[in-house]
Amino acid sequence: MNEIKMIPIGDLEHHPDNPRADLGDVSELAASIKAQGIMQNLTVIPDLERAKYLVVIGNRRLEAAKLAGLVELPCRIADMSLTQALQTMMAENMQRTDLTVIDQINGIGKMQQLGMTLPEIAKGTGLSETTVRRRATIGTLPKKQLEKACEKGASLLDLLEVTKLEDPADQEKVLESFGTNNFSYSIANAVRSQNMKKWRDEFLPMLQAAYPKARKCKDQDRWSDTWEVVHTWRFDDRDDPDPIPEPEEGIKYGIAADDVPWNITLMKIDEEAKKRKAEEKDNREWMRWLKEHATFLNKEAAELRYSFIRKFRFKNAKERTEFWKLVEEFLWKNKAFTDGYGSSSMSGQLVREIMGIPVEHYEERQKRGAESFETECERRGANMDAVLLAWAVCGGVCGGASYSMANYVSDYNGAHVESEELDKVYEFMTRLGYQMSDFEKSLQKGTHPFIKNPKKYFKDMQKALAEEDQEGPEA
Numbered sequence: 108m109n110e111i112k113m114i115p116i117g118d119l120e121h122h123p124d125n126p127r128a129d130l131g132d133v134s135e136l137a138a139s140i141k142a143q144g145i146m147q148n149l150t151v152i153p154d155l156e157r158a159k160y161l162v163v164i165g166n167r168r169l170e171a172a173k174l175a176g177l178v179e180l181p182c183r184i185a186d187m188s189l190t191q192a193l194q195t196m197m198a199e200n201m202q203r204t205d206l207t208v209i210d211q212i213n214g215i216g217k218m219q220q221l222g223m224t225l226p227e228i229a230k231g232t233g234l235s236e237t238t239v240r241r242r243a244t245i246g247t248l249p250k251k252q253l254e255k256a257c258e259k260g261a262s263l264l265d266l267l268e269v270t271k272l273e274d275p276a277d278q279e280k281v282l283e284s285f286g287t288n289n290f291s292y293s294i295a296n297a298v299r300s301q302n303m304k305k306w307r308d309e310f311l312p313m314l315q316a317a318y319p320k321a322r323k324c325k326d327q328d329r330w331s332d333t334w335e336v337v338h339t340w341r342f343d344d345r346d347d348p349d350p351i352p353e354p355e356e357g358i359k360y361g362i363a364a365d366d367v368p369w370n371i372t373l374m375k376i377d378e379e380a381k382k383r384k385a386e387e388k389d390n391r392e393w394m395r396w397l398k399e400h401a402t403f404l405n406k407e408a409a410e411l412r413y414s415f416i417r418k419f420r421f422k423n424a425k426e427r428t429e430f431w432k433l434v435e436e437f438l439w440k441n442k443a444f445t446d447g448y449g450s451s452s453m454s455g456q457l458v459r460e461i462m463g464i465p466v467e468h469y470e471e472r473q474k475r476g477a478e479s480f481e482t483e484c485e486r487r488g489a490n491m492d493a494v495l496l497a498w499a500v501c502g503g504v505c506g507g508a509s510y511s512m513a514n515y516v517s518d519y520n521g522a523h524v525e526s527e528e529l530d531k532v533y534e535f536m537t538r539l540g541y542q543m544s545d546f547e548k549s550l551q552k553g554t555h556p557f558i559k560n561p562k563k564y565f566k567d568m569q570k571a572l573a574e575e576d577q578e579g580p581e582a
Contacts, residue, residue, distance in 0.1 A: 111148055113179045114160055119151065119169055122161040124189075125196050126214025129207065130167050137174035145172065148181040152192055160184070163192050190221050194231035208266070209257040212246045215239055219246075244270050252282035259286040272297050303368055306345045311364055311371060314340075317351050324361035324374055332384040334361060334374040342369040397521035397561060404557060405514040408547050412500075412532070413461045415541050419496045427492075430539070434499055437535055455480070457501040462489050496539070500532055515550040521561050523553035 149165030162169050163185065172180055187195065197214050218228050225243055229236040245253070245266045256266070265285065272278050277297045284293040315321065328334040337360070340348055352373075354360060363372040421427045459466060464487055472478070478486075484494050513529040516522075533543060533551070549555035556564045 111181055111183045114151070114182045115179045116169070116173060116177060118158070119149070119160050119162055119180065119182070120154070121166050121169070122152075122163055122192065122196060124193055124214075124217050125162075125166055126210045126217075127166065127196075129210075130170055133167055133171040133174060136167060136171035140168070140171050140177065141175040145177070145180055148183050150185050150195070151182045152185055152187050161192075163187065163195050190218070190223060191231075193218050193221065194228075197228075197232040197234075207257065208245075208261070208263060209254055212242050212253075215242050216246045219243060241267060249275055249279045249282065252279045256282045256285040261285050265290075268294050268298075272301060274301070277301065300368075303342050306342050307364065307368065307371065310340060310345075310348070311362075314351055314362060314371065314373065318354055318360045318362065318373065320360070321373070322359070322361040323365075324363040324372075326363045326366035326370065326372060328361065328363060329372060329374060332388065333376055335377040337373040337375050339370055339372045394520070396565065398518050400557060400561075401514075401516040401518045401521045404516050404550060404555070405518065408515070408550055411544060411547060412536065412541070415536065416461055416497050416500065417463075417493050419493045419539070420490065421492050430495075430499075433535065433538055437531065458494060458497045461497040461501070462494055464489055500535065515553070516555075516558060521557065523558045 145168065147165070147168070149168060150163045151160040151165075152163055153159075154161050160182065165182075169180065185192075193214070197218065215228060218231075219225075223231070225239050226236055228234075228243075229239045232239070241263065245263065248266065248269060253266070261282075269278055269281050272281065272294075277300075281290070281293045281297055284290045324334060329336045338349060338352065355375075359376040361374045361376075363370075363374065421430065456466075458464070462484075464484065475483075481491065484491060513526050513532070515524055515526055515529060517524050530551070533541070533547070537543065543551075546555070550558070553559070556567070
């Protein structure tokens, strides 16, 4: 055919398979056509069923001519098959810089649907085979998410990265994250997860074949009393993996591979290790009991002192005067009366602890204005004689920080501890009428049964508790 003739604009239509979906702004071209007329004919093919012509080359000129008010256009009627028409449109449009990525992908996809191979498409469109192959690969991504990503400005390189993912669900998830701060993270994480799965699918069957009777274990079993780690293979070391060791006779093995995807661990039951871990566990339990009971004894002794302090009262002014003389005798070093709120007021916090005076929230203190600690104590009904003694013991006799840690029993291992600070406190309080109990004296001298022989003390306690259980509640 290939003849050129004037065809009414009403008989011309855009080819439905034109890869260029958006023709862009044609106003300048319309002005030029209006001034100079059509300088180049359109290329069309006949649509015999509808008595129309489909524009293969010149779709922008068609729209501009409509805008310029033309009623007919010069057209070359080409004799082309559908495949040839697509190739022609692709060759004309693919080289254009304003052709969108999705238009390029869709155009190649349509030619593939017509049965054309990628080399044939490359030859027919004038594009390199690499260019065609990459766009065809991108065209396999989930269409809906692909179009949205392209609308957000996804580049070909971005989309090629997504094609490295084999699972469509992963592809959809990553494409949906395009345009957010999570896109790079999402694709890197998805690629790593995919590679991790491949590594596991390759390595785990080899390990299971070498240890066919191995039990299925959990990763946490490596810290149990039963299992001992033989070797752990890690995903990050996949390029240079350690060899799989030969199994030993009479040893029961287990494989942990489900809980931590980047690790595959081979374990074994080792009776010696089991026994050793049991002993370590018993030792940990023993040390825990030592610490807890040492803390209990120290608190019991402290509570006896605190009880005396809370009940302390000056009988008369003379006793108050004598009290200050005693303070001077014990080399008072810190006469600042702290209230337990400042960052360095350890003494004040201990005074509150001894007297049972709670620390108020900042908002509550603000409501009361510049209330002094003495005023707060009076408001709470705390006797100031007792507060004064608590303050003297905590802040003056041995210092707040020292007193807070002063004990006769180590809360680390239950051993006896020499404490000059606590000796001074007891001497100070004894001069004020305090009487040390035999219990406190045994802690001070290190003669308490717990300190002398903690294991015997523990057994005696268990025996006594067992006898109480046997006697029952009525005994």
